[in-house]
Amino acid sequence: MYARVFKRLIDFMAALVGLIMLSPIIIITIIWLAIANKGKPFFIHQRPGKNEKIFNLIKFKTMNDKKDEQGEFLPFDQRVTKVGAIIRKYSLDEILQLINVLKGDMSLIGPRPLLVQYLPLYNETQKRRHEVKPGITGWAQVNGRNTILWVKKFEYDVWYVDHVSFMLDLKILLLTIKKVLIKEGVNNSESLNMTTFTGGENE
Secondary structure, three states: HHHHHHHHHHHHHHHHHHHHHOHHHHHHHHHHHHHHHHOOOOEEEEOHHHOOEEEEEEEEOEEOOOOOOOOOEHHHHHHEOOOHHHHHOOOHHOHHHHHHHHHHOOOEEEOOOOOOOHHOOOOEEEEEHOOOOOEEEOOHHHHOOOOOOHHHHHHHHHHHHOOOOHHHHHHHHHHHHHHHHHHHOOOOOOOOOOOHHHOOOOO
């Protein structure tokens, strides 16, 4: 009953209240990034959601679009901007995903939505991470975030799918707040390539 009904109700109310309460921070960040990024404060990218349905994820833009001679994006540490590094440090880039939660694309808690091009790389077990809505934070994030290997992240994601409950979501939420406050489990030199199963998420 919780997963089918109450989780969505809690997500909607929490996202609505969160957006209202955080609106001063959101407005200031938009202005700050609009100036720093020459009028481009937002990053919108397609991600797979529940049942691999594609949606547009929205975040604050913390990285530039610089590429090498082969047309490939430069490494993370060469693309993240000074302003973006500060925003990432305090996880402010995730705030706008409350809009995705409000729309029903995402949940507050669930496996993080990765890139669409990663879909063919999952094995049958790892694909199960898409049996629930992706989340702003999840079980993998409170158990290492960007400091653990991809295969371990997927194990945590699938474990969450099999054990989703109100008490587990509450535990993840409280642990997320703790980790944000003490900045634990963040790897600022994260890789953007999942094929090695050692990197972190893209922007």
